[in-house]
Amino acid sequence: MLGNCIENVRKSVPLVHNITNYVTVNDVANVLLACGGSPIMSDEPEDVKEITSICQGLNINIGTLNKRTIEGMFAAGARANELGHVTLLDPVGAGASGLRTNTAVELMEKVRFDVIRGNISEVKTLAQGSGTTKGVDADVADAVTEENLEEGIAFAKAFAKKAGCIVAITGAIDLVSDGASCYIIRNGRPEMGKITGTGCQLSGMMTAFLAANPEQKLEAAAAAVCTMGLAGEIGWGYMQKGDGNATYRNRIIDAIYNMDKETLEKGAKYEIR
Amino acid sequence: MLGNCIENVRKSVPLVHNITNYVTVNDVANVLLACGGSPIMSDEPEDVKEITSICQGLNINIGTLNKRTIEGMFAAGARANELGHVTLLDPVGAGASGLRTNTAVELMEKVRFDVIRGNISEVKTLAQGSGTTKGVDADVADAVTEENLEEGIAFAKAFAKKAGCIVAITGAIDLVSDGASCYIIRNGRPEMGKITGTGCQLSGMMTAFLAANPEQKLEAAAAAVCTMGLAGEIGWGYMQKGDGNATYRNRIIDAIYNMDKETLEKGAKYEIR
C-alpha cells in the first residue's frame, strides 16, 4: 500500500512550493526531484500567492525565518488554503526563540495545515500552544523510545486530534498520526543525524507525497517517512572506507532517486496502532 | 574553435558577480570555479556597485528574488553597463508570477544585456514583452524538438534581433542566436532535468565564458552550452549502481572541472544555421 504512494508521486509529478530555510534548500529541491516531484522556491510576499497558485502543495519551513519571509508564509498559506492545496508546516526551532515559537503557533492558528512535521521538542512546543490557548498535555519525554512509546503515541494522537491535522514526529522512532490511528516507523539510521537538513528534506518530500495522494494523506505521510528512513538504510549500504556525512548525504538522495514501489513495500518497517 | 573559449576562461580567470537565487547558489559558485572562473556573490543594493566594479561579468538570476535584491539587480546592472562588463539575465520563473515577469522585462528595458538565457517558456514570456511593448511572435511550442526546430530557430533569431543581444534557449535541443546566426546544440542528457539548478549553473558559467572571450561572444555562449551538456554526458559515464541525482550533480561539476579544449572540441555537437 505505501508503495503506491511513491508511485503516485512519480506519475503525477506534483509541483511543490517551498518557503524554506537557506541552509538546506538545495537538498530539499534535489530530494523533491529525486522522489518524482518538482520544486519551486519563493518567499517574497508579492510573489508567493501567484507561485503557490500554480503548485499542488505548500511546504512552510520556519528555519532562518525573517520578517519578510514570515509575511510570505502567511500570504502563501492563505492562498494555498483558498485553493485547497496540500499544506505542511515544519516548525524548525520552535521553542528555541520567541519569534520561532510565535510564528509557528500563529501559522497554526491562521493557516489550515494538512501536516505538522517536526522533532518531538518542536512538536511539544506547538502542542503547549501560545500560552493564551490551552494546549494538549505535552509532558512526554524528549525522545520517543521503545520504553515510552505508548506515551508518545498518546501524545501524537491527542495533538493531531486537537490540531485537526496529521502530526509527524520524527526521531529514532517516528510517529505519524491523524488522531485516530498512529503509524510507528522504525526505518532510518542514527548517522542521519550527522547530516544537516534530513528533516527539512523529509518535509519537502512529504508535501509531494500528500499532493500526489490526496485520498490517503495519512498513508502518504507515513510513506514519505518510510522512504526517507529506508533511503538512509540503503544509502548506508553503499558507504565505503573514508566516506563520511557529505557522501552519506548524497547517498541518501540517490537512494530516494532509485526508490520504487517494490523496494519501499519490502523495506518499510512500520506498525499501526 | 569552441575549445579556445574554455581555454581563455582558464587563462584569464574572470571574476563573475552573481546576484542569484539561494537554492542553487553553491553549485553556481563551484561550477564557476570548475570552469576556471571565480565567483563572488552580493545582492545588497549598497554593496553591489563596488562589488561588480571589481568583476569582469555580472550574472543576474531572478529566482527567489525579493524587493531588496531586485533593487540590487538594477543597481548592479547599471554599474556593469557603465563599465562595459559582460552581463547576463537568467529570467527564472518569468511567466509564473507578475513580479518575476515584470522584473525581467524591466531589467531588459533598463539594463543592456549581452545574453538572455532561459528555457523556452521563460524566453517566450520575455519575447511577448510587458504588454505595453509589442513583443515578437512567440507562438512557438513549449519545447524545441526536431519537428519544430525551424520554428524555434526563427523565434530565437527574431527575439535576439529585437532584444539586441544573444538569446540562449536551453532544453533537449539548445538554441543560441545573436539574431544573424543560430547554434543548434544537441549535447546533454535528459537526466540533467532531475538536478536542481543546471540552468543556473550554466548561466554563471556562460557569464565567465563571455567575459573571457569578449571578441567572440556568440561562440563563447555556445561553448558554455556545449560544455554543460557534454559534462552531463561525461558525468553520466561515471554513474554506478545506486547512484542518483545527487551523485550526478557532483559528476557534472567534476566533468566541467576536468574539461579541456580537446575534449570540448571533440564532444561538442552543434551545427550553425
Next chain:
Amino acid sequence: MLGNCIENVRKSVPLVHNITNYVTVNDVANVLLACGGSPIMSDEPEDVKEITSICQGLNINIGTLNKRTIEGMFAAGARANELGHVTLLDPVGAGASGLRTNTAVELMEKVRFDVIRGNISEVKTLAQGSGTTKGVDADVADAVTEENLEEGIAFAKAFAKKAGCIVAITGAIDLVSDGASCYIIRNGRPEMGKITGTGCQLSGMMTAFLAANPEQKLEAAAAAVCTMGLAGEIGWGYMQKGDGNATYRNRIIDAIYNMDKETLEKGAKYEIR
C-alpha cells in the same frame, strides 16, 4: 596536544550559532556536524539574541551581508559577549566594498571577538582600520610565502596584539597568532582553492573548536586550521579518475567526519615561533 582539541569537540558537542552567507552555509553546517559540533543558523535581528543564548559559540561571516543581517550580527555579537560565548569574525570580502570593510571594522569595534579569521587581504584591510583609527603596519605582501614568512608572522602578531584577539590568516601557509606566539601551519593542498567556501567552513569549525576548548583557545584555533588542511590532504588521497572539485568538496568534509585525535596529531604540520 592538538589532537585533544578535536576530541573535546566530539565530547562536548558545542552548539554554534552562525550568521553566515547563503553561498556556503550548507557546507558550514555539514562541517560543523562532521567535526562533532552542532550548527544553528539565524540572522533575523529579533531572533538572534535568543538563538545565540542557547549556543556556546557565535560565528559571524559577512559574505552576502545585507542591512537586516548586519543588524543581526551586532545584536548577536552583543548578546554573545554578555554571556561570555566564544565569538569569531570572518570578514569575507573586506576591502572589496565600503559596506563590507566598514561593517567588519565596526564589528571589531563593538563586539569583542576571540578570533578573526580571513585571508591576508581581508586581514590587512582590518589591520589598516577604519581610517580614523590608526591601524598596524599592514605593508605585507598579498600572500604569505616561505620568502616573506618573517614579515607575515610579525604582522600577524602585531595585529593580534592590537586587536586583542587571535588572528588566523589562512592561505598556502597559515598563521595563527595571539600576539605572543604564532603557529605556522603547512597543511592543505592548492586544489582546496577550487572549492567555494573552504574558508567559511573553517570559520564555523574553528568556532566549535574554541567553544570546546575555552582554556586553550590559541591551540584550538591552530587545531582547527590543521584539521581543515589535513582533511584536504586526506580527501585528496581518495580522488579518482574523473573526480573534480565537487567530489573533492565532499571528500574533505568526509575526512573531517573521520578525523580522530591520532590522525590529527600525526598529520598536523606546524611549528610555533
